Amino acid sequence: MTPGRRLPFVVAHRGASAALPEHTLGAYELALKEGADGLECDVRLTRDGHLVCIHDRTIDRTSDGTGVVSELTLDELKDYDYGEPGCPAPLLAFDELVRLALDWTSRPVKLFVETKHPVRYGALVENTLLACLDKYGIGAPASADHARAVVMSFSPSAVWRVRRSAPLLPTVLLGESARYVGGGAATTVGATAIGPSVKTLRTHPELVDKAAAAGRATYCWTVDEHADVELCRRLGVDWVATNHPGRTKLWLDA
Numbered sequence: 001m002t003p004g005r006r007l008p009f010v011v012a013h014r015g016a017s018a019a020l021p022e023h024t025l026g027a028y029e030l031a032l033k034e035g036a037d038g039l040e041c042d043v044r045l046t047r048d049g050h051l052v053c054i055h056d057r058t059i060d061r062t063s064d065g066t067g068v069v070s071e072l073t074l075d076e077l078k079d080y081d082y083g084e085p086g087c088p089a090p091l092l093a094f095d096e097l098v099r100l101a102l103d104w105t106s107r108p109v110k111l112f113v114e115t116k117h118p119v120r121y122g123a124l125v126e127n128t129l130l131a132c133l134d135k136y137g138i139g140a141p142a143s144a145d146h147a148r149a150v151v152m153s154f155s156p157s158a159v160w161r162v163r164r165s166a167p168l169l170p171t172v173l174l175g176e177s178a179r180y181v182g183g184g185a186a187t188t189v190g191a192t193a194i195g196p197s198v199k200t201l202r203t204h205p206e207l208v209d210k211a212a213a214a215g216r217a218t219y220c221w222t223v224d225e226h227a228d229v230e231l232c233r234r235l236g237v238d239w240v241a242t243n244h245p246g247r248t249k250l251w252l253d254a
């Protein structure tokens with residue numbers, strides 16, 4: 001490693017999800033032990049208005065149950081197992097993840113929260129998320145540099161809602177198209193960072209410099225291969241989301 005050279009920060013994508021079931025408390029605890037600088041999660045609203053950490057619209061893929069998240073209450077969702085054979089795990093409510101991150105005293109850890117769209121409840125997802133962050137005192141940071149939470153979405157309108165309601169909270173406009181994340185969309189909604197996939201970054205490495213010139217950071221997902229980690233390091237990507245936080249930290253520290 002070149003002395004003084006800044007490394008990308010490592011974000012655990014759904015926790016240490018290559019080792020343990022995604023979006024489970026165990027996966028996030030392992031990510032913290034492996035040195036992750038940030039924890040990424042997807043959030044959806046239950047029928048009774050609670051934020052839960054889950055990627056899909058339904059629980060079919062990640063649990064032993066079936067059903068649509070927005071049509072089930074928190075208690076109903078908690079009746080199912082979100083682990084795997086030999087590794088049972090309950091549903092993780094977003095509040096629990098916030099407390100885990102804030103209680104981790106070894107180093108400051110950022111939360112990267114993706115709101116999913118389109119969804120039944122629309123803007124209520126962002127409104128509920130911001131209220132939750134406010135409850136824990138992290139919804140209105142003194143500056144983006146000191147923020148403990150970052151809100152992300154593939155939906156420009158979702159990013160715009162967050163920017164309008166919490167202007168100092170960092171935001172990432174996610175996308176798989178270079179024209180989308182590198183064009184005017186991020187400017188229009190006031191995103192503080194762009195979020196290209198690593199596939200997009202391989203073919204459009206210029207996105208990082210263009211973002212930096214516009215005063216924006218770059219968050220790249222999902223970076224699991226050594227060559228891609230090195231690409232992000234070389235380009236000056238600020239945050240890399242990975243399913244292997246421990247391994248990625250080792251590669252970057254080598």
